[in-house]
Amino acid sequence: MDTEEAIGSLQRSGPYTFEWTKLHLPRWKTDPLRYEYDTLAAKALERLQAIAKERGFSDDPRKRPDLYQLLAENHARDDDLERFWTQLHAVPDWVDWEQLERGQRFFYRYAAANLMGFALQGFVGENSAASGVVEVLVRTGGFSTRVLLHRLLETFQWLLQVTESLQSIKPGGAGHISTVRIRLLHSSVRQRILKMVKSRPEYFDVETHGVPVNTLDSIHSIATFCCNHMWLQLPRMGVHPTEQEKEDYIALFRYLGYLLATPDEYFVTVDQARATMESMLVHELTVTDTSRVVCFNFIKCLVDLPPFNVSKEFIEAGSRVLNGDELCNQLEMGRPGWVSYACFRGHCWLVSALATAQRLSPTFDQWIIEHWKRLLHSAVIQSGLKGASKFDFKYVPQEGVQVEKEGNGRKGVNYGILSRPVETFYLGVFLFASILAFLACLMATIGLRAIAPYAVQCVSKLVGGR
Numbered sequence: 311m312d313t314e315e316a317i318g319s320l321q322r323s324g325p326y327t328f329e330w331t332k333l334h335l336p337r338w339k340t341d342p343l344r345y346e347y348d349t350l351a352a353k354a355l356e357r358l359q360a361i362a363k364e365r366g367f368s369d370d371p372r373k374r375p376d377l378y379q380l381l382a383e384n385h386a387r388d389d390d391l392e393r394f395w396t397q398l399h400a401v402p403d404w405v406d407w408e409q410l411e412r413g414q415r416f417f418y419r420y421a422a423a424n425l426m427g428f429a430l431q432g433f434v435g436e437n438s439a440a441s442g443v444v445e446v447l448v449r450t451g452g453f454s455t456r457v458l459l460h461r462l463l464e465t466f467q468w469l470l471q472v473t474e475s476l477q478s479i480k481p482g483g484a485g486h487i488s489t490v491r492i493r494l495l496h497s498s499v500r501q502r503i504l505k506m507v508k509s510r511p512e513y514f515d516v517e518t519h520g521v522p523v524n525t526l527d528s529i530h531s532i533a534t535f536c537c538n539h540m541w542l543q544l545p546r547m548g549v550h551p552t553e554q555e556k557e558d559y560i561a562l563f564r565y566l567g568y569l570l571a572t573p574d575e576y577f578v579t580v581d582q583a584r585a586t587m588e589s590m591l592v593h594e595l596t597v598t599d600t601s602r603v604v605c606f607n608f609i610k611c612l613v614d615l616p617p618f619n620v621s622k623e624f625i626e627a628g629s630r631v632l633n634g635d636e637l638c639n640q641l642e643m644g645r646p647g648w649v650s651y652a653c654f655r656g657h658c659w660l661v662s663a664l665a666t667a668q669r670l671s672p673t674f675d676q677w678i679i680e681h682w683k684r685l686l687h688s689a690v691i692q693s694g695l696k697g698a699s700k701f702d703f704k705y706v707p708q709e710g711v712q713v714e715k716e717g718n719g720r721k722g723v724n725y726g727i728l729s730r731p732v733e734t735f736y737l738g739v740f741l742f743a744s745i746l747a748f749l750a751c752l753m754a755t756i757g758l759r760a761i762a763p764y765a766v767q768c769v770s771k772l773v774g775g776r
């Protein structure tokens with residue numbers, strides 16, 4: 311049996327160290343949460359499925375029901391649906407809309423750093439090593455490289471919708487509706503896996519991993535979404551969010567967590583949220599063979615993807631900087647050469663310089679926020695997904711179907727100066743900043759040497775004059 315961490319003990323997760331305090335969550339408190347889940351949505355889903363059946367819908371992709379639509383039309387006629395609808399539309403008294411709006415701006419303010427951190431630390435490091443979560447992911451087939459990109463874009467769609475505007479996350483807004491759809495999707499995944507476990511208990515080890523998409527996994531996911539930027543990602547790129555930014559972004563996800571049936575008490579304050587994130591690092595990260603499959607496919611999905619054609623080595627270098635070598639070795643990631651690290655350093659210096667400039671100029675900050683919002687919405691929702699997804703249950707778990715390591719079907723990128731534009735740009739930033747730093751040192755040395763004799767004369771006059 312695992313022992314509890316001692317208060318005051320020093321803990322480490324990759325390059326990140328911290329002290330275990332009273333705010334951290336002991337195992338006796340978190341372990342039972344593996345067997346708790348969103349019963350309200352589970353009941354509502356059953357009712358919606360019954361209504362759908364009555365109306366001639368089925369599992370056939372062309373005849374699948376829009377569960378949200380059914381919920382909106384029928385909640386007043388059914389107690390379970392009404393309870394679900396009421397919870398979703400009740401706004402908790404701790405919600406401060408102005409604060410949530412500020413939280414939404416945080417995502418776009420540091421978009422380049424947030425996206426890089428989310429991909430390389432949130433997905434590659436944290437998600438791959440969350441052993442219970444990956445067991446669910448490989449069973450839905452959505453982590454196959456053939457469909458993974460689409461799923462990632464859908465995740466980004468959700469993220470963009472819930473950060474778009476206040477209107478979007480208020481009841482009835484596009485982000486609110488998408489969040490309800492995600493909650494129903496999670497319930498469908500859980501229902502399907504548990505149904506299969508009934509006839510074949512070995513299909514999913516409920517005793518070890520808990521119920522699929524359980525309360526603890528959800529707390530972990532919300533922490534990954536909002537806390538990891540603050541302590542595990544941005545600071546390692548030279549960007550240090552302010553206390554206000556931390557409070558605002560965590561408050562936004564406390565509300566989104568509430569909509570997704572994730573207990574909000576773990577995100578009440580910045581200190582509590584940080585302790586929750588750190589507790590997950592200590593308790594929940596274990597690299598398994600399935601982690602290696604998920605990590606491998608995730609990297610394959612991004613490598614050489616047009617138009618940026620990012621290389622495997624760049625992803626590995628960034629992952630190693632953010633997650634540490636120990637975890638990346640366990641995930642069997644390659645060891646890239648110094649050029650890839652230099653490119654990643656170029657990225658870090660750029661986002662750090664931008665963050666400083668944004669703090670100095672609110673007009674520039676506003677411009678960056680608006681620019682990223684427009685760019686991401688058009689790239690992800692309009693171009694990538696060709697219109698907003700409704701998050702229906704596409705990759706239904708089936709017996710014998712489990713994702714393994716896969717290729718990406720791309721030919722690879724021919725060598726050329728512009729074949730990998732992002733890396734070339736970041737390498738340029740690295741070289742430019744290095745030359746600037748060298749010149750600054752040179753000038754400082756020359757300046758010091760030039761003024762040194764006068765400084766010595768001044769000091770000796772002062773001393774002699776006494």
Ligand code: HEM
Binds near residue numbers: 531
């Ligand atoms: C509570 C925080 C969470 C958020 C904000 C969240 C968000 C999302 C989003 C946006 C999607 C749709 C896009 C996609 O298909 O990837 C999704 C789907 C999915 N999520 Fe989550 N998720 C959370 C927790 C979890 C947890 C804890 C698990 C599993 C242990 C999980 C498993 C899944 C699965 C399997 C799908 C895909 C279903 C399919 O194949 O269509 N999620 N989630």
